Amino acid sequence: MIPKGETMAIETIPALMKQVYRDDQLEIDFVRGQALVQGNQLVLTRKEFELLAMLAANEGEIVPREVLMKRIWGYSMEIRTRTLDVHVRRLRRKIMEFGQPCIETVFGVGYRFQRFRADRQRQSYSNVACVAVPA
Amino acid sequence: MIPKGETMAIETIPALMKQVYRDDQLEIDFVRGQALVQGNQLVLTRKEFELLAMLAANEGEIVPREVLMKRIWGYSMEIRTRTLDVHVRRLRRKIMEFGQPCIETVFGVGYRFQRFRADRQRQSYSNVACVAVPA
């Protein structure tokens, strides 16, 4: 159960966004709250799923730490804790169990989810700093 | 079996739903309010039956606690009580007497009834957080 009367961060997914994300390794059902990696069910906690959903919904874009913090943890979260990092780590680990890495760190800014395509090598991405993500 | 001619929250079962649920271990007659496990009559109280019906009617889907609370107990039920859990427990116990477990807990969200198939291992399911279940 989502803690009493709190809005789920999932509402933050762009309204026009498909209800499902899919690439060659990952499949996420935003509505039903399920995720598969290479066909294997990902067993995620609430925060882990929200994080993955948020990143995948902005696939290819850098999502700044502050934005993740604000939307998933609410406005007040202090910047000095490692909470976000810990969640990212656990999420990455669970995905890695069956698949390829898909969450990259953009130093000084945030994280970016990269779509996976089986038919080509994973390219590397520029580590840019300036992004505009709607608050 | 449901005690004599009482109204049941069975109205909550989707109108288009079949009047009977059946798998390899369980058989539920929503209309008559009867349930069999491996051929054995389940003696259920009203609330227990409503709970089972509600879950089985949404077989394979997570039914959030709030939804169960709202539909079976009405809107006002406080979140702090253990009423739902107690009923789930008694229901599970009665089913276990003759059969296999079929009600799983989805931490932080609710419960899910899983269809039983004699011919395959029980798979595991993700513990996702965000589900949309019609209110």
Added chain:
DNA sequence: CTAGCTTTTACATTTTTTTTACAACTTGTC
């Protein structure tokens, strides 16, 4: 009043989330 059903209470247990304390890494500057 009684029997059976339901809810509450009071903890126990489990699961998730956050914090802590460092290690490791980036980046800019000498």
Added chain:
DNA sequence: GACAAGTTGTAAAAAAAATGTAAAAGCTAG
């Protein structure tokens, strides 16, 4: 390159939250 300052990664512990349970208390139709 070496350093400093700032950022991110990590394991492990602590804290918080959610669920499980037994037993008692409360209700209600007969």
